[in-house]
Amino acid sequence: MTITQLPTPGFSFELLATLGNARAGILHTPRGDILTPAFMPVGTAGTVKAMTPAELVTPPIDARIILGNTYHLYLRPGLEVMRAVGGLHRFAGWSRPILTDSGGFQVFSLAGINAIDDEGVTFRSHIDGSKHRLTPEVSMDIQGVLGSDIAMCFDQCPPGDAAPEVIDRAIARTTAWAHRCLAVARPAGQALFGIVQGGIDLDRRHAHRAVLAELPFDGLAIGGLSVGEDIPEMYRVLDGLVADFPSTRPRYLMGVGTPADLERGVAAGVDMFDCVMPTRNARNGSLFTSVGKVTISNAKHRADPGPLDPECPCDTCATASRAYLRHLHMSREILFNRLATLHNLTFYARHMRRLRDRILSQGAKAP
Amino acid sequence: MTITQLPTPGFSFELLATLGNARAGILHTPRGDILTPAFMPVGTAGTVKAMTPAELVTPPIDARIILGNTYHLYLRPGLEVMRAVGGLHRFAGWSRPILTDSGGFQVFSLAGINAIDDEGVTFRSHIDGSKHRLTPEVSMDIQGVLGSDIAMCFDQCPPGDAAPEVIDRAIARTTAWAHRCLAVARPAGQALFGIVQGGIDLDRRHAHRAVLAELPFDGLAIGGLSVGEDIPEMYRVLDGLVADFPSTRPRYLMGVGTPADLERGVAAGVDMFDCVMPTRNARNGSLFTSVGKVTISNAKHRADPGPLDPECPCDTCATASRAYLRHLHMSREILFNRLATLHNLTFYARHMRRLRDRILSQGAKAP
Numbered sequence: 230m231t232i233t234q235l236p237t238p239g240f241s242f243e244l245l246a247t248l249g250n251a252r253a254g255i256l257h258t259p260r261g262d263i264l265t266p267a268f269m270p271v272g273t274a275g276t277v278k279a280m281t282p283a284e285l286v287t288p289p290i291d292a293r294i295i296l297g298n299t300y301h302l303y304l305r306p307g308l309e310v311m312r313a314v315g316g317l318h319r320f321a322g323w324s325r326p327i328l329t330d331s332g333g334f335q336v337f338s339l340a341g342i343n344a345i346d347d348e349g350v351t352f353r354s355h356i357d358g359s360k361h362r363l364t365p366e367v368s369m370d371i372q373g374v375l376g377s378d379i380a381m382c383f384d385q386c387p388p389g390d391a392a393p394e395v396i397d398r399a400i401a402r403t404t405a406w407a408h409r410c411l412a413v414a415r416p417a418g419q420a421l422f423g424i425v426q427g428g429i430d431l432d433r434r435h436a437h438r439a440v441l442a443e444l445p446f447d448g449l450a451i452g453g454l455s456v457g458e459d460i461p462e463m464y465r466v467l468d469g470l471v472a473d474f475p476s477t478r479p480r481y482l483m484g485v486g487t488p489a490d491l492e493r494g495v496a497a498g499v500d501m502f503d504c505v506m507p508t509r510n511a512r513n514g515s516l517f518t519s520v521g522k523v524t525i526s527n528a529k530h531r532a533d534p535g536p537l538d539p540e541c542p543c544d545t546c547a548t549a550s551r552a553y554l555r556h557l558h559m560s561r562e563i564l565f566n567r568l569a570t571l572h573n574l575t576f577y578a579r580h581m582r583r584l585r586d587r588i589l590s591q592g593a594k595a596p
Numbered sequence: 597m598t599i600t601q602l603p604t605p606g607f608s609f610e611l612l613a614t615l616g617n618a619r620a621g622i623l624h625t626p627r628g629d630i631l632t633p634a635f636m637p638v639g640t641a642g643t644v645k646a647m648t649p650a651e652l653v654t655p656p657i658d659a660r661i662i663l664g665n666t667y668h669l670y671l672r673p674g675l676e677v678m679r680a681v682g683g684l685h686r687f688a689g690w691s692r693p694i695l696t697d698s699g700g701f702q703v704f705s706l707a708g709i710n711a712i713d714d715e716g717v718t719f720r721s722h723i724d725g726s727k728h729r730l731t732p733e734v735s736m737d738i739q740g741v742l743g744s745d746i747a748m749c750f751d752q753c754p755p756g757d758a759a760p761e762v763i764d765r766a767i768a769r770t771t772a773w774a775h776r777c778l779a780v781a782r783p784a785g786q787a788l789f790g791i792v793q794g795g796i797d798l799d800r801r802h803a804h805r806a807v808l809a810e811l812p813f814d815g816l817a818i819g820g821l822s823v824g825e826d827i828p829e830m831y832r833v834l835d836g837l838v839a840d841f842p843s844t845r846p847r848y849l850m851g852v853g854t855p856a857d858l859e860r861g862v863a864a865g866v867d868m869f870d871c872v873m874p875t876r877n878a879r880n881g882s883l884f885t886s887v888g889k890v891t892i893s894n895a896k897h898r899a900d901p902g903p904l905d906p907e908c909p910c911d912t913c914a915t916a917s918r919a920y921l922r923h924l925h926m927s928r929e930i931l932f933n934r935l936a937t938l939h940n941l942t943f944y945a946r947h948m949r950r951l952r953d954r955i956l957s958q959g960a961k962a963p
Contacts, residue, residue: 274923276924276931278929279930279931281911281931306923310919319917320923322915532676532681534680544650548649550686550687552680552687553688556672556673556677559672562643567648567930
């Protein structure tokens with residue numbers, strides 16, 4: 230058992246066991262323990278869509294950490310409101326850890342970009358077209374007001390098919406911005422993770438990883454994957470990269486992925502994941518089960534009195550038939566989004582718990 | 597204490613106390629007791645929108661009965677599905693009583709009417725335009741498949757501004773259809789209520805009431821109010837009509853209403869109510885509180901860290917600030933519909949409980 234005190238007071242990483250490159254551990258934070266490998270449900274705008282905090286902390290979901298989106302919360306409700314209510318935890322009624330992204334990914338993917346320069350990004354809100362500017366310092370200030378437990382560096386994430394020179398410029402900027410994020414004073418109890426870029430080029434990835442590993446980050450993330458590249462390319466990068474990350478700090482694969490992606494990521498040595506897939510797919514009627522993906526709108530479920538997944542312990546599978554779920558989905562009932570999201574998050578939580586248990590039971594105890 | 601066995605085996609009405617014309621009692625049914633006066637949340641399409649059954653049966657809501665809409669459930673999911681899953685209770689996971697309307701009101705208000713005759717109504721579905729025919733016999737058959745605890749007679753409900761001859765024809769048809777509904781065999785444990793029509797004309801109302809009171813209904817309803825007439829007119833009809841209903845059977849005011857309407861209805865002697873107002877208003881951001889109606893989109897709530905209603909014991913008021921509720925509403929988050937509906941149904945439930953407690957504490961015990 231190896232416990233490493235991380236640079237930010239109150240944070241430590243405990244490595245419990247390894248199985249090949251896969252790791253099982255605990256990220257200790259002032260707001261509670263995060264059992265790794267961990268999946269973080271995405272709470273874009275101050276809510277994991279359709280769910281209450283009480284449902285998320287109740288087993289079998291038992292989410293130890295959720296993600297909040299800096300870009301969305303900065304635009305709405307905005308910092309004045311966030312200050313008035315005392316930060317994101319109190320706003321959303323969530324007392325366990327929260328990780329906030331930097332806003333960078335959303336600015337590059339959702340907003341209308343006016344200008345990117347070495348200083349930062351000027352963009353227009355996707356809500357009302359208003360003009361805003363995000364820099365490493367502004368992103369850190371916003372994350373400070375949100376009061377997240379883990380802040381992320383403001384980075385530049387190029388698309389999956391970006392040219393080498395675009396990727397090199399993004400790497401250089403991300404490195405410069407990493408230094409600037411570290412220089413900003415954070416509220417007590419807020420850790421900071423750096424983000425490794427470099428597209429699908431392993432040499433570039435390793436070079437950037439080596440640079441960031443020297444900086445006093447509490448953890449390192451892999452950004453810029455699952456942004457349009459082929460899946461085998463993503464797996465190749467993970468397999469060739471993650472094991473060389475510092476073993477004493479948590480590793481976070483951003484925005485990934487399918488259950489299979491999570492399994493591959495864990496095998497490569499990743500400790501933390503986030504993705505909208507379980508929650509978004511749920512609302513679209515695409516449900517993960519022990520017998521494969523179920524498209525609930527399919528007519529074959531029309532009069533099926535059986536449960537969605539007989540092996541699932543969630544309330545949805547305990548109380549609703551496939552026929553009822555299909556009816557709610559076809560009728561666009563709000564209750565469908567609740568029941569489907571509860572189920573998909575349960576599936577993801579159990580998937581991660583199985584992967585973790587396998588490492589603990591079959592792996593080697595950390596020295 | 598007076599317990600009257602109602603015509604349908606397993607159903608009895610217990611009158612506990614009266615205060616003027618107001619009554620407090622218990623409607624005993626095979627699936628449980630309904631404390632009256634009672635408000636029935638509306639579960640249009642097999643779900644009280646945004647709510648789970650577990651939330652509805654948990655105090656302070658503790659709904660003893662909900663309403664299901666025959667028209668909606670007949671069109672979707674349809675009777676084949678309903679038969680396959682074993683009825684509405686199992687379909688929706690609701691084990692307490694359900695009252696189903698006859699489908700008449702929705703046919704007249706939602707569907708495209710092709711023809712009304714003494715036999716029944718031919719209409720087109722508001723979902724896909726398909727052609728259907730509803731008669732007293734068909735309505736009873738559908739309600740039998742749904743397996744509701746209280747079925748309603750198929751009636752003709754004219755608009756509030758209908759001409760006298762239109763109202764007279766609706767009364768005559770409703771009477772003839774009442775006899776035909778009574779003639780249909782019902783599943784064991786299903787009661788049947790008649791519906792008194794007559795617009796806002798007290799003489800017509802009394803004449804129809806007298807006719808229906810002679811028939812072996814388990815309860816009598818007032819239909820055709822809150823359909824466009826002025827509020828004082830509705831109150832005048834209630835005050836002049838309801839006290840003459842048989843005192844030994846439950847009285848149900850259909851589709852009403854505001855908290856003030858419920859109070860007036862209870863004072864006039866009504867025992868049961870249903871209305872989409874608490875649930876629909878919730879989704880539109882209109883919230884009932886002890887300090888009056890709150891329009892949550894109002895900018896003044898933007899940074900308000902206080903609860904929606906400090907006197908309300910619901911989870912919404914315990915966990916969410918007005919600022920958070922407003923944010924969720926402005927962001928069109930599903931969670932808003934949940935939290936708002938939970939609150940409004942709590943408000944209605946507590947309102948009814950207060951009215952009932954006042955009758956019990958200040959009224960005369962029934963002999």
